[in-house]
Amino acid sequence: MDKALEISQYLTEKEADFDDVYEHSNGTIEIPISWGDWKHSHGYLKHLMSELGYESIGQEVTEEDGSDCYSATHFFMPKMN
Numbered sequence: 082m083d084k085a086l087e088i089s090q091y092l093t094e095k096e097a098d099f100d101d102v103y104e105h106s107n108g109t110i111e112i113p114i115s116w117g118d119w120k121h122s123h124g125y126l127k128h129l130m131s132e133l134g135y136e137s138i139g140q141e142v143t144e145e146d147g148s149d150c151y152s153a154t155h156f157f158m159p160k161m162n
Contacts, residue, residue: 084110088133095129098122110135110157119149126155136160 085104092099092112098121103111110130114122127137135157144152 088112088130091133092126092129095125097126097129099126108158109138111154112157113143113152113154115152116144116150117152119151123151123153123155130155130157131160134160 083104085102088110089099089102092102098114098117100113100115105111112126112130114126117123117126123140130137136159138156138158140153140155142151142153
């Protein structure tokens with residue numbers, strides 16, 4: 082099973098908010114979230130990805146309206162041991 086599918090299944094089981102999971106050739110995992118709450122959507126995704134052995138390397142906010150909900154694409158890399 083490829084990493085993107087494995088991660089997608091895990092996030093679905095944990096009822097995370099996300100649009101899709103993409104794996105890039107350099108190992109970066111990209112996960113967009115549309116109009117998610119900063120804590121329950123974006124923060125929860127970072128927590129779940131940490132449980133899977135990934136660290137956040139940043140996010141790109143794609144839409145915002147001044148509330149605590151926004152759209153962003155999150156980027157992760159495997160944690161270095």
